[in-house]
Amino acid sequence: MSGILVLGETADGRMQPVTAELISAGRSLHEELGQDVAVAFLGSDLDDAASEAFSYGADTVYTVQDPLLAEPGVDAGVAAFQEACGRVEPDVVIVGRTALGRDIGPRLAFRLGTGLAQDCTDLEVDQDTKRVVATRPVYGGNALAKVTFTGSSPQIVILRLKAFEPLEPDPSRTGEVVTIDAGLDPSMIRSLLVETVRSESEGVRLEDASIVVSGGRGLGGPEPFEVLEELAQLLGGAVGASRAVCDAGWLDHSYQVGLTGKTVAPDLYITVGISGASQHMAGCSGAKHIVAVNRDAEANIFKSANFGVVGDWSKVLPSFLETVRELVE
Numbered sequence: 113m114s115g116i117l118v119l120g121e122t123a124d125g126r127m128q129p130v131t132a133e134l135i136s137a138g139r140s141l142h143e144e145l146g147q148d149v150a151v152a153f154l155g156s157d158l159d160d161a162a163s164e165a166f167s168y169g170a171d172t173v174y175t176v177q178d179p180l181l182a183e184p185g186v187d188a189g190v191a192a193f194q195e196a197c198g199r200v201e202p203d204v205v206i207v208g209r210t211a212l213g214r215d216i217g218p219r220l221a222f223r224l225g226t227g228l229a230q231d232c233t234d235l236e237v238d239q240d241t242k243r244v245v246a247t248r249p250v251y252g253g254n255a256l257a258k259v260t261f262t263g264s265s266p267q268i269v270i271l272r273l274k275a276f277e278p279l280e281p282d283p284s285r286t287g288e289v290v291t292i293d294a295g296l297d298p299s300m301i302r303s304l305l306v307e308t309v310r311s312e313s314e315g316v317r318l319e320d321a322s323i324v325v326s327g328g329r330g331l332g333g334p335e336p337f338e339v340l341e342e343l344a345q346l347l348g349g350a351v352g353a354s355r356a357v358c359d360a361g362w363l364d365h366s367y368q369v370g371l372t373g374k375t376v377a378p379d380l381y382i383t384v385g386i387s388g389a390s391q392h393m394a395g396c397s398g399a400k401h402i403v404a405v406n407r408d409a410e411a412n413i414f415k416s417a418n419f420g421v422v423g424d425w426s427k428v429l430p431s432f433l434e435t436v437r438e439l440v441e
Contacts, residue, residue, distance in 0.1 A: 125155075125158065135278070137235055153176070154189055185301060323379065326396075371390075378399055379400045403421075
């Protein structure tokens with residue numbers, strides 16, 4: 113076996129940003145293993161996605177097409193990606209920690225009888241064994257462990273979002289597109305898509321925002337999030353929240369940042385009333401700058417913050433908001 117295979121993700125025929133991150137991870141292994149990086153897309157009408165994949169560093173693109181892949185489904189997806197792995201025979205498979213990746217990755221590892229490393233934040237190569245060494249959080253994010261693979265290939269890793277920065281796209285890059293006929297049988301489909309519900313949200317997506325303003329239990333209720341929303345809008349950012357906030361029903365879980373929520377890596381991460389538990393920090397560890405507002409001077413958040421304000425948010429935030437408004441307007 114040789115080569116690095118990425119599970120590509122698309123939406124409306126276009127490559128999703130997570131795929132560029134996975135290609136970047138693959139290129140980092142390419143430098144040490146000397147193996148090409150391929151991307152497998154599942155679905156149809158994938159010409160645009162293939163072009164984007166080449167521009168971000170893919171050497172080869174495999175398009176696995178079948179009518180059963182027209183709608184998202186784990187049964188068809190696993191079978192199709194397994195077919196791609198059988199065709200490529202990769203040494204390393206990289207999957208994103210997305211809804212699709214979390215469904216396909218473990219099932220693929222079981223079918224191939226190989227190992228899998230979940231929720232990885234970094235990848236490197238052991239120079240003696242030439243096997244992948246993955247870094248992943250353990251004990252609820254309180255520690256980081258380095259794990260490697262023994263036995264059979266491929267080595268499958270599920271990579272946390274925002275763990276790798278996409279490479280600068282090069283539109284001049286091209287490569288070979290190989291079409292794979294998956295030959296899927298309808299009898300293998302055991303779960304059916306009944307309905308798709310799309311939530312309409314205004315402004316920038318939380319995962320893509322360069323500025324995120326997050327609130328925690330210290331805000332005391334849902335009303336203060338209106339202030340955070342105003343601040344986020346002025347800064348051109350998005351609002352996030354801790355798990356405690358979402359569990360309390362103050363905000364929907366789509367706002368949750370953390371180990372069991374979304375992973376963000378903004379240029380600026382502003383926290384208000386967040387204690388800084390390891391589970392939350394696991395979701396924002398990629399932030400370039402963290403600003404914390406908390407009335408508890410001993411709060412863990414100050415250990416990670418670049419700038420901190422010890423004080424009651426209701427006294428600190430209004431003046432800060434007013435200053436931002438003056439600067440922006």
